[in-house]
Amino acid sequence: xxxxxxxxxxKRIGLEAFLRAAAGANAVHIRKLYRLSGxxxxxxxxxxxxxxxxxxxxxxxxxxxxxAAARVEASLKRAEEFEILRVAHLHGLxxxxxxxxxxxxxxxGREFFIMQRLPGIASGHRVTREPELVPDGALLARELAxxxxxxxEIKPPQPRLTFLDTMLARDNVAQYRRYxxxxxxxxPALEWGLRWCEINAPVDxxxxxxxxxxxxxxxxxxxxxxxxxxxxxxxxxxxxxxxVGWIFAKCWRFAGKAKPAGGIADAEDFLxxxxxxxxxxxxxxxxxxxxxxxxxxxxxxxxxxxxRHLSGSEPSLELALTGSIVAELEHEIVxxxx
Amino acid sequence: MALMNxxxxxxxxxxxxxxxxxxxxxxxxxxELRYEALMIANAMAIAAREHAAGDRPARDELTxxxxxxxxxxxxxxxxxxxxxxxxxRRLAADIRAGRFDDKKRDALLYHLQRTSTDKVAIANPKAxxxxxxx
Numbered sequence: 001x002x003x004x005x006x007x008x009x010x011k012r013i014g015l016e017a018f019l020r021a022a023a024g025a026n027a028v029h030i031r032k033l034y035r036l037s038g039x040x041x042x043x044x045x046x047x048x049x050x051x052x053x054x055x056x057x058x059x060x061x062x063x064x065x066x067x068a069a070a071r072v073e074a075s076l077k078r079a080e081e082f083e084i085l086r087v088a089h090l091h092g093l094x095x096x097x098x099x100x101x102x103x104x105x106x107x108x109g110r111e112f113f114i115m116q117r118l119p120g121i122a123s124g125h126r127v128t129r130e131p132e133l134v135p136d137g138a139l140l141a142r143e144l145a146x147x148x149x150x151x152x153e154i155k156p157p158q159p160r161l162t163f164l165d166t167m168l169a170r171d172n173v174a175q176y177r178r179y180x181x182x183x184x185x186x187x188p189a190l191e192w193g194l195r196w197c198e199i200n201a202p203v204d205x206x207x208x209x210x211x212x213x214x215x216x217x218x219x220x221x222x223x224x225x226x227x228x229x230x231x232x233x234x235x236x237x238x239x240x241x242x243x244v245g246w247i248f249a250k251c252w253r254f255a256g257k258a259k260p261a262g263g264i265a266d267a268e269d270f271l272x273x274x275x276x277x278x279x280x281x282x283x284x285x286x287x288x289x290x291x292x293x294x295x296x297x298x299x300x301x302x303x304x305x306x307x308r309h310l311s312g313s314e315p316s317l318e319l320a321l322t323g324s325i326v327a328e329l330e331h332e333i334v335x336x337x338x
Numbered sequence: 339m340a341l342m343n344x345x346x347x348x349x350x351x352x353x354x355x356x357x358x359x360x361x362x363x364x365x366x367x368x369x370e371l372r373y374e375a376l377m378i379a380n381a382m383a384i385a386a387r388e389h390a391a392g393d394r395p396a397r398d399e400l401t402x403x404x405x406x407x408x409x410x411x412x413x414x415x416x417x418x419x420x421x422x423x424x425x426x427r428r429l430a431a432d433i434r435a436g437r438f439d440d441k442k443r444d445a446l447l448y449h450l451q452r453t454s455t456d457k458v459a460i461a462n463p464k465a466x467x468x469x470x471x472x
Contacts, residue, residue: 177434185423186430189450195433317377324384327457328465334450 025054245290
């Protein structure tokens with residue numbers, strides 16, 4: 001994949017100048033700058049820097065977040081993600097604090113923002129496989145659940161978040177059908193999943209702020225506790241139970257297939273604290289419904305990723321292999337809707 | 339016992355290339371390329387399974403599709419891949435229009451279950467074991 005190489009002397013000088021101006025500092029010295037792993041859609045760069053004077057004097061560990069070469073169609077722009085992080089932070093959610101947004105593409109070649117770098121491990125494979133990282137799965141599930149309940153307290157309208165789409169169950173079905181119609185071949189198992197979601201769509205739906213990628217692999221675990229939720233680029237207004245179905249979906253359990261709550265805990269360890277904190281029931285049928293939708297959504301994103309490779313626009317083994325997970329997702333959709 | 343060939347076929351080549359990669363090359367691959375090396379091994383394993391299965395899954399899929407549309411008494415008039423693509427387009431449109439909601443629902447689910455199982459058996463057979471256990 002073509003990385004936007006930020007670690008170039010010219011860009012580094014530009015970045016220091018941007019940070020100096022943004023923080024009103026006398027001087028900024030970048031000690032280390034390196035690409036963090038993960039992120040086919042966004043690139044994250046770690047920055048270790050010292051600041052003299054200004055709003056943030058002292059040593060710092062930041063993340064610079066910017067677009068990767070190609071974007072997923074449904075993902076938000078960096079400026080929008082920055083606003084979302086501000087709202088999340090104002091509401092006391094576990095999320096990195098956003099610091100400065102740079103819309104001037106002359107500095108690194110793309111829009112970017114700087115946020116606080118939180119400690120911890122995000123890797124879904126490690127979090128679900130290494131007990132020393134998560135000694136108490138129920139505790140972590142409870143923290144994830146109460147944090148999600150608090151996230152769902154954010155209700156529309158939000159003056160800072162006017163750019164967000166509203167995506168209730170039927171909006172999801174319509175959007176995924178539009179995506180399928182853009183592909184070159186037909187996908188009957190996904191069509192069946194969508195038809196099932198159409199027939200079984202909830203009659204009444206609550207609308208709240210939703211994260212839409214709240215799952216193992218997208219949060220940091222530090223000393224067994226929830227340190228922060230990452231990757232807010234798919235956020236929208238929608239049915240809060242969509243987020244619950246997403247973190248329960250089998251495709252996000254990694255090595256912990258037998259633990260329905262994100263591969264780290266039993267269902268009740270998440271559902272009971274969520275229901276209590278949110279004052280909202282999660283009926284078993286809704287949990288199945290949103291897991292079916294989760295698998296459809298992930299299958300469609302995987303097909304889009306595979307197409308980036310197959311079209312020749314971005315030859316990549318990782319993108320090609322992403323296409324090979326569609327079979328498992330279809331298999332799970334069929335199992336859940338029988 | 340199967341007849342032995344005098345030269346390695348695609349499956350043999352992929353298998354031996356993969357085990358050489360994993361056993362001899364991987365220990366010397368620097369950490370930052372380890373993920374790439376494992377992805378290469380995974381891609382080779384998928385290709386080897388696909389080659390070993392041959393066109394059996396596709397022929398079975400086509401037979402089931404033609405059963406669903408009650409057309410197995412007519413001779414096929416397309417190449418295998420083109421025929422599958424044709425029936426899948428029809429099937430997708432019919433599912434969306436609700437024509438498989440009721441009495442043809444069980445037949446559809448049987449077909450989808452078999453088709454997705456065959457595909458998982460090539461893409462990631464371990465997932466089928468997980469399903470049986472889970």
